[in-house]
Amino acid sequence: MEKFVRLEGLVAPLDRANVDTDAIIPKQFLKSIKRSGFGPNLFDEWRYRDVGEPGQDVAQRPRKDDFVLNQPRYQGAQILLTRKNFGCGSSREHAPWALLDFGFRALIAESFADIFFNNCFKNGILPIVLPAAEVDALFVQVTETPGYRLLIDLERQRVVRPDGKLLPFVIDAFRRECLLNGWDDIGLTLRHADLIRAFEEQRRRQQPWLFA
Secondary structure: OOOEHHHHHHHOOOOOOOHHHHOOHHHEEEOOOOOOOOOHHHHHHEEEEOOOOOOOOHOOOOOOOOHHHOOOOOOOOOEEEEOOOOEEEEEEHHHHHHHHOOOOEEEEEOEEOOHHHHHHOOOOOOEEEEOOHHHHHHHHHHHHOOOOEEEEEOOOOEEEOOOOOOOOOOOOHHHHHHHOOOOHHHHHHHOHOOOOHHHHHHHHHHOOOHHO
């Protein structure tokens, strides 16, 4: 998993509350268990005019020009600004996979659904909870300012606006450490690789019949 320390990125505003995981990545795209390749179908029903199916060439599909992620000014955005209860619905881990594959490394909202919130950390995405008033102010600034960018400093646990205002956020210490070091569940386990190998060798000596 890629480390997350500091990110200065373009912000895209998705002004919708209660966005569920079926909207983030519709059910027909869940056939694959690979973590990559879902970005082209992120928010599929909102981005395209036709019904999407796995394996389609998205370059040939008609797009909805009024949807925020189809607008030229937000191309290349790495920070998604959205509303409360983002990621509700089913627990599919494909939702953060799609967001990450599209290019988003951080999400900012008033609140997130619990399972989605946890899945973000496991996949290298930083979900940031800010007060409603601060989120409202960010929406105003993003929509009024083309090329609007934010600096996210995970070490200092703060978002820095272009005008210099600091927006502190709270994050669990263990999750913060994992993101700073790029540790997913597998990475955490591999930190103890020497102990695991020693245990396996000891077991092989003590119970050789299990390995015959």
